[in-house]
Amino acid sequence: xxxxCSYALELGLKRSSYVEVKAERSVSNEFVxxxxxxxxxxxxxxxxxxxxxxxxxxxxxxxxxNLEKDNVRSMVDEALRMARAASAHVKKPIVFSKEEAHSxxxxxxxxxxxLADISIEEKMGVLSEIHSAIPNDVKLAGNLMNxxxxxxxxxxxxxxxxxxxxxxxxxSFFGFLTVVEGGDSAQAMLEKGAAMGWEAISKWDLPNYVxxxxxxxxxxxxxxxxxxxxxxxxxxxxxxxxIASHESCGxxxxxxxxxxxxxxxxGESFVSIDMLGDRIGSEMVTLVDDPTLENxxxxxxxxxxxxKARKRQLIKDGRINELLHxxxxxxxxxxxxxxxxxxxxxxxxxxxxxxNTYVEPGDWKRDEIIEETKRGILINSFTEWNIDDRRYNQKxxxxxxxxxEDGEIKYPVKKAPLEVTTPKFWSSVDAIGDDVRFFAGxxxxxxxxxxxxxxxxxxxxxxxxxxxxxxx
Amino acid sequence: xxxxVVQRCLDLGADDVICTRLESHRKQIRFAxxxxxxxxxxxxxAMRIFLSMDKRVxxxxxxxxxxxxxxxxxLIGFAKVMGPKEEYYGIASGKYTYSDMRPNDTDxxxxxxxxxxxxxxxxxxxxxxxxNTHSSNELATSAGIKCNDKGSSMEISLRVFADKQASGHSVxxxxxxxxxxxxxxxxxxxxxxxxxxxxKSGSEGRFDVLLSPLCMGNLIDHISFQTSAFYxxxxxxxxxxxxxxxVASPIVNLxxxxxxxxxxxxxxxxxxxxxxxxxxxxxEGVLKTYLHNTSTAKKHxxxxxxxxxxxxxxxxxxxxxxxxxSPEEMLSExxxxxxxxxxxxxxFQNYSTGDFSTIPRDGxxxxxxxxxSGSIKEIRISDNxxxxxxxxxxxxxxxxxxxxxxxxxxxxxxxxxxxxxNVTRSRG
Numbered sequence: 070x071x072x073x074c075s076y077a078l079e080l081g082l083k084r085s086s087y088v089e090v091k092a093e094r095s096v097s098n099e100f101v102x103x104x105x106x107x108x109x110x111x112x113x114x115x116x117x118x119x120x121x122x123x124x125x126x127x128x129x130x131x132x133x134x135n136l137e138k139d140n141v142r143s144m145v146d147e148a149l150r151m152a153r154a155a156s157a158h159v160k161k162p163i164v165f166s167k168e169e170a171h172s173x174x175x176x177x178x179x180x181x182x183x184l185a186d187i188s189i190e191e192k193m194g195v196l197s198e199i200h201s202a203i204p205n206d207v208k209l210a211g212n213l214m215n216x217x218x219x220x221x222x223x224x225x226x227x228x229x230x231x232x233x234x235x236x237x238x239x240x241s242f243f244g245f246l247t248v249v250e251g252g253d254s255a256q257a258m259l260e261k262g263a264a265m266g267w268e269a270i271s272k273w274d275l276p277n278y279v280x281x282x283x284x285x286x287x288x289x290x291x292x293x294x295x296x297x298x299x300x301x302x303x304x305x306x307x308x309x310x311x312i313a314s315h316e317s318c319g320x321x322x323x324x325x326x327x328x329x330x331x332x333x334x335x336g337e338s339f340v341s342i343d344m345l346g347d348r349i350g351s352e353m354v355t356l357v358d359d360p361t362l363e364n365x366x367x368x369x370x371x372x373x374x375x376x377k378a379r380k381r382q383l384i385k386d387g388r389i390n391e392l393l394h395x396x397x398x399x400x401x402x403x404x405x406x407x408x409x410x411x412x413x414x415x416x417x418x419x420x421x422x423x424x425n426t427y428v429e430p431g432d433w434k435r436d437e438i439i440e441e442t443k444r445g446i447l448i449n450s451f452t453e454w455n456i457d458d459r460r461y462n463q464k465x466x467x468x469x470x471x472x473x474e475d476g477e478i479k480y481p482v483k484k485a486p487l488e489v490t491t492p493k494f495w496s497s498v499d500a501i502g503d504d505v506r507f508f509a510g511x512x513x514x515x516x517x518x519x520x521x522x523x524x525x526x527x528x529x530x531x532x533x534x535x536x537x538x539x540x541x
Numbered sequence: 542x543x544x545x546v547v548q549r550c551l552d553l554g555a556d557d558v559i560c561t562r563l564e565s566h567r568k569q570i571r572f573a574x575x576x577x578x579x580x581x582x583x584x585x586x587a588m589r590i591f592l593s594m595d596k597r598v599x600x601x602x603x604x605x606x607x608x609x610x611x612x613x614x615x616l617i618g619f620a621k622v623m624g625p626k627e628e629y630y631g632i633a634s635g636k637y638t639y640s641d642m643r644p645n646d647t648d649x650x651x652x653x654x655x656x657x658x659x660x661x662x663x664x665x666x667x668x669x670x671x672x673n674t675h676s677s678n679e680l681a682t683s684a685g686i687k688c689n690d691k692g693s694s695m696e697i698s699l700r701v702f703a704d705k706q707a708s709g710h711s712v713x714x715x716x717x718x719x720x721x722x723x724x725x726x727x728x729x730x731x732x733x734x735x736x737x738x739x740x741k742s743g744s745e746g747r748f749d750v751l752l753s754p755l756c757m758g759n760l761i762d763h764i765s766f767q768t769s770a771f772y773x774x775x776x777x778x779x780x781x782x783x784x785x786x787x788v789a790s791p792i793v794n795l796x797x798x799x800x801x802x803x804x805x806x807x808x809x810x811x812x813x814x815x816x817x818x819x820x821x822x823x824x825e826g827v828l829k830t831y832l833h834n835t836s837t838a839k840k841h842x843x844x845x846x847x848x849x850x851x852x853x854x855x856x857x858x859x860x861x862x863x864x865x866x867s868p869e870e871m872l873s874e875x876x877x878x879x880x881x882x883x884x885x886x887x888x889f890q891n892y893s894t895g896d897f898s899t900i901p902r903d904g905x906x907x908x909x910x911x912x913x914s915g916s917i918k919e920i921r922i923s924d925n926x927x928x929x930x931x932x933x934x935x936x937x938x939x940x941x942x943x944x945x946x947x948x949x950x951x952x953x954x955x956x957x958x959x960x961x962x963n964v965t966r967s968r969g
Binding site: 094103104106107108109110111112113114115116117127128129130131132133134135140144147148151152154155157158159160161163188189190193197209210211212213245247254255256328329330331332333334336337416418452453454455456457458459461462463464466484486488489490493516517518535536537538 | 568569570571573574575576577578579580581582583584585586587591597598599600601602603604605606607608612615616618619622623624625626627628652655656659666668669670698699700702705706710774775776777851852885886887888889890891892893894896897898899900902919921923946965966967968969
């Protein structure tokens with residue numbers, strides 16, 4: 070890896086002001102069962118490099134997996150040519166923020182039980198075990214389950230002296246299950262993910278997790294009532310707190326969206342630079358994004374621009390506190406990057422991304438929040454969700470929800486909709502639990518699309534006086 | 542090379558083998574705020590190998606080109622210990638004749654195209670992306686099929702902002718530069734942006750809705766995957782058990798057509814080497830077939846539709862047959878309702894029932910007495926996809942080629958009028 074990276078770095082630096090080169094080797098295995106039977110399984114492997122450079126304030130990028138020196142040279146030449154051609158149109162030159170160089174850094178995630186040492190039979194066996202654990206009284210109209218594992222080794226070097234090598238194993242589970250009951254049906258999309266070894270499997274206890282989720286869906290289908298309407302409290306379970314943190318706080322605080330770079334794809338943001346310090350939520354809300362959480366799905370210690378990662382406080386005590394930056398957005402605003410540049414493969418440019426986004430815990434117990442609620446709906450988990458491209462209007466429809474009256478859970482509720490603006494959501498928070506939990510997801514952004522592993526989470530959280538209604 | 546890989550896998554005990562070698566060379570220019578933000582070039586080689594061994598089915602995609610032999614060994618190792626896929630019924634065999642390769646002309650100067658966009662956008666903000674792609678592949682199978690293909694395409698997707706909340710979006714997608722018109726796309730996006738200035742918050746309720754090709758393209762993208770036999774068998778399609786039944790309005794004819802010379806999803810053959818064809822998915826509102834590869838077709842007792850996808854049958858180009866109405870006549874036909882020019886973030890609550898929601902973005906216009914009377918914002922379509930298909934009441938005569946970030950499957954669709962659509966919005 071080092072030789073071809075050094076070669077490309079030298080080639081680029083002769084004709085540009087900044088160059089970075091990344092080599093990446095990755096293997097990912099995928100094991101699949103459909104309706105309890107083995108499906109087509111397999112693996113992907115890749116090894117390639119990318120070169121990103123600045124020429125007169127214009128950004129050029131190239132990637133290839135043909136690592137013959139002649140080919141690398143022609144790719145660098147083409148990237149330089151394109152950047153030079155673009156620079157003729159530049160009115161505001163791109164300037165990267167000044168950052169400390171980190172040389173000869175090496176880090177990895179230790180696997181207590183190496184994924185590569187686990188047999189294919191054992192990996193497929195986990196999926197069979199999950200399927201076998203589904204209770205007999207739960208009728209499934211279909212199910213599709215994946216267990217994926219892989220290892221990504223990266224070597225990053227730039228013309229400012231950084232050289233960083235990392236090795237990160239990842240394991241994830243994905244299940245899509247359709248439960249039918251009494252002529253109605255409901256679907257669960259279940260996901261787990263971590264940067265760790267095979268020990269994740271025992272930690273997750275997937276058979277019980279999946280069996281519990283489908284049993285809950287059966288109960289909701291058989292006993293659930295239509296959601297009440299009108300004004301009431303909404304209690305967000307950790308899964309709902311997590312998705313709202315990701316969608317209506319993490320994304321709108323991405324500086325590249327705010328500055329318009331993603332305008333034609335994922336959109337822009339209701340947040341503007343001059344809103345830093347403005348109140349967006351109740352005083353008790355502090356919301357962070359932290360890539361350094363050990364073994365997390367979004368884990369990294371140095372981002373894909375070589376900047377050291379750190380925890381970011383996006384909302385502090387209810388106020389907009391910090392945005393997510395890479396070197397390009399930070400440079401444009403005269404700031405330092407906070408290490409939010411990520412790319413999902415060697416052939417993608419690093420852009421501003423979240424890692425692990427969550428609400429910090431409060432001092433309420435979950436049971437206390439329920440007991441102190443006069444009338445409300447506890448939405449433990451969600452199915453359908455979306456948010457507009459300014460991240461202002463969001464919708465979450467419950468997978469599991471319960472009606473609460475006078476401090477007691479009364480009955481399950483089917484398909485409770487929460488359709489609310491972002492300021493209303495965060496300013497309505499009047500109780501935050503201490504029961505932080507995390508949920509895995511793949512966040513989509515960029516063009517070409519870059520799906521990237523993240524965690525979303527937080528504690529149980531109450532939104533006071535929300536109007537419910539407007540669903541099918 | 543693919544033939545050698547096929548033979549190597551057979552020598553190691555495989556029953557069925559398909560190997561495809563793919564190469565692509567792609568350029569992209571991204572732009573925002575009337576500035577080029579990145580110029581990119583990709584050079585990629587890959588090899589895809591599919592094999593079965595006693596009904597144990599495995600697949601790999603290799604971009605680590607120095608380790609192909611090791612990957613083959615690993616793949617064989619996978620196959621030897623994998624459980625059998627009971628619903629696997631083999632790959633295509635036969636002597637096929639393929640259409641002639643049609644040369645594509647995508648000889649454009651991307652920077653000049655982007656500069657012309659900036660010039661048209663003028664004092665409005667333009668953001669977007671332009672691609673120029675050249676790709677080729679060669680395929681060999683253990684059933685004796687050998688074939689190759691190559692093609693090029695160009696596409697631009699752009700959004701123009703009149704102000705922070707007044708925008709329009711348009712695309713131009715083509716195989717040949719005579720069909721590529723970035724400037725027209727920019728003018729359309731700019732016109733929509735201009736008309737969107739001063740949008741008011743929309744109301745919830747039930748509305749007759751006119752969808753632009755861009756918006757309908759997003760919905761067709763989601764519909765297309767639900768016609769795949771793989772998703773039907775996985776319980777992830779509202780088309781399950783509906784062959785021969787009414788799934789759309791009688792005026793709806795929907796095709797998957799991998800043979801269109803102008804389609805971005807076209808090719809000479811599918812991933813098994815079966816020559817591409819045009820399939821009627823919905824005829825006068827009746828579901829005629831799912832998308833199949835050889836194996837799913839045998840399971841369902843039909844012929845392959847040439848849509849392999851070796852794991853899951855995949856759409857090529859979706860084509861919604863146009864109607865007779867001009868754009869102006871479509872507005873008259875709508876009378877009173879909403880005209881939605883784009884959408885995003887379509888998510889299903891339940892794929893097996895079709896319950897979903899999607900968020901209109903860019904220009905959303907109120908239509909009164911057949912004329913646009915104002916613009917609105919901040920609404921959501923919360924309805925059922927099956928119901929929407931059944932409620933289609935008119936089709937425009939203006940099909941457009943759609944492919945962009947929110948419409949992965951290339952499609953050709955006109956404006957579409959749908960009656961009685963449920964619209965919701967945030968409560969506070």
